[in-house]
Amino acid sequence: MLALLYAIISERILFLSLEYLTYELSFSLFRLCYCRCSPLIDNRSLISMDDLPDEVVWDILGRIKKTVDKNSVSLTCKRVHKLDNEQRKSIRVGCGLDPANEALATLCNRFRNLEKVEISYSGWMSRLGKQLDDQGLCILSSSCPYLKDLNLSYCTFITDAGLSRLASCSHLSALKLNFTPRISGCGILSLVVGCKNLRLLHLIRCLNVSSMEWLEYLGKLETIEDLCIKNCRVIGEGDLIKLGPSWLKLKRLQFEVDANYRYMKVYDRLAVDQWQKQWIPCDNMLELNLVNSIISPGRGLACVLGKCKNLEKIHLDMCVGVRDCDIIRMARKSSNLRSISLRVPSDFSLPLLMNNPIRLTDESLKAVAETCSHLESVRLSFSDGEFPSFSSFTLHGILSLIQRCPIKELALDHVYSFNDVGMEALCSAEYLRILELTRCQEITDEGLQLVAQFPKLCILKLSKCLGVTDDGLRPLVGSHKLELLAVDDCPQISERGVHGAAKLVTFKQDLSWMY
Structure with a gap:
């Protein structure tokens, strides 16, 4: 009987959301459901909340997610108030x-x-x-x-x-x-x-x-x-050596250095020796997120990258000193990698930190493409600045990822090498659902018009792209292809031009970034 009651209550909740019912009416519904499925109670009468089993009231309260709604329900009767007090696990x-x-x-x-x-x-x-x-x-x-x-x-x-x-x-x-x-x-x-x-x-x-x-x-x-x-x-990065045996248990590491103090970080010679001598297993590491870190050969976190055999997500943001060999070693070890995000310092910022600036190249992307067959999310970005890098990742390296991996989400920021040829290549990306283009100034209307031919694309975000106009979005108007189109601060795209290009459209234009 109780199983049937649960089924009826669940069915009612699916069609009558508590958000749109008064709580008095909601509980009348629950009482009515209980009466109908109980052979011991006259269906013509209506029982009170005090007659409902505790399990049913707990189930009702468990389905109410908003705190304000739970507070309102708990005021309906003393018994519900008491049971809510006992059930409430978080505040x-x-x-x-x-x-x-x-x-x-x-x-x-x-x-x-x-x-x-x-x-x-x-x-x-x-x-x-x-x-x-x-x-x-x-x-x-x-x-x-x-x-x-x-x-x-x-x-x-x-x-x-x-x-x-x-x-x-x-x-x-x-x-x-x-x-x-x-x-x-x-x-x-x-x-x-x-x-x-x-x-x-x-x-x-x-x-x-x-x-x-x-x-x-x-x-x-x-x-x-x-x-x-x-x-x-x-x-600093050197202090993490003190984790010792816990590196084996660690599943998620997020380490971010304050950008204003990054240049003051120096390595203790003893800490460097410890990193080099101690074998640090990271077999359980699933997610690695490093921001503003210094990753130098044989030092600190460079020793970690190649030892994460179960890594699923990696994010390296403005990490100075990362080499191709670090990413290649990581890719060969982490065949389960599903998400990679790289924000690379510009060419002109590197000499401030290192005597021999080292850039990531297409070799890193090719290694990831060859060994990480489950990769679904790729985010590539170059640091904001007056002189973005032109000689790091090229179109050839980016296309190797698109052609070999089941990419569902692609985000490019300040990647000047990505152009209309790259957009044409995306027409064969059968898994791509989300595309974000920020400051990709080599893309024109000709490339943007190809979006209508992308097999499964449902979300498109454009930000600060100078080379696209309303004409580029015209094939999307009325096509019902996109679920979401977000256009931010693109000077040649008007609010009229985005109208009807997706089921949901957001438009913002603040051109102060250009001056």
Whole structure:
């Protein structure tokens, strides 16, 4: 009987969204469904919510995703309110907490089974009241025994003392800190010592994290699977050697150096020797995301690229010193690669960082094309600047990827070598669904008109392309080929020219970038 009830409720929810029904009417529907499928209840009568099994109410609440909707439903009767309190696993709070500590204590006492808590003070001003402080973290540690996932953003009043109180949260497995300037390496060390099940750690703009004992201790635990370090000024590529045995467990690494401090990074000679002597297995690495990193022969992260045999996604953004041999070695090892994104520094920026600037060439792209038969997403970009590179990736290298791999998404930015001949080649790209062209100035109307012949293309995005006009989009008007057409800041394309060229069209024109 209960299985039949679930089937009826699921069917009703598919056709009558809670978003468009009053909750009183929705629950009347649920009660009616229950009556009809229960042979023990007179179908002419209507039972109350108190008669529904807990499993049914939980199923109803589980289908409501918006917090405001859940709050509204919980007010319909005391029983639903009680069951919602027991079921609620996550909350997201911020500037509305006032007074902060007292309000958080009330929420924790109401929702006793919280597993995920996000506290964000983005946009906070002093007139909004005092922020959550160390006492607030003490409340979390004592009132949320099942806490697994904690996200703190712009919590500027929290110090190491407060973070150390979280060490008693034995179930904590994920911690994200975004701009918590009073936190230092000591606070993070005290936390990782206490939380031995930590699998995810994200540190973003934590400016005072200097000591690296926490990184070494984390490496010895061998539990970390997802590590993100972005714009933490003192943490450099060389420090990652301290992860030691945890490199074997790591599935996702995101490392970004603050661009304003990149030139100040120097390698410790001892750290270089450690990288060269220690064999670092990265068998479980699935995603590698590096921004503004220095990757030099035999140093730091260059040792990692060729040891990720299960890598599925790689993103290298303004990484200085990457060589063809690094990408070739990575491609030969990572045959399961599905996404590659390369943003290459311009020719004129490289000498500032290295005496012998090294560029990636078509050899890298050919190696990827030959060995990565599952590649679906390709993003190639050259850094913004007055002198973009003309001699790195050529049309021949790009076409080798298109011809050999099942590319579904192709994004090119500042790639001057891609022209109408390249657009013609895309007519045979049978898997291509998404095409993004940014500052590809060699493409003309003749090449753009070929889009109508692309077999499966459904999304086209054009940005800052000077050589295309309304004429290039004319074959698409009324064709119903594209699901989405987005045109941004293309000076020769008008709003009238994009009308009717796709089911959904977005148009923006701000030409300040030209001046």
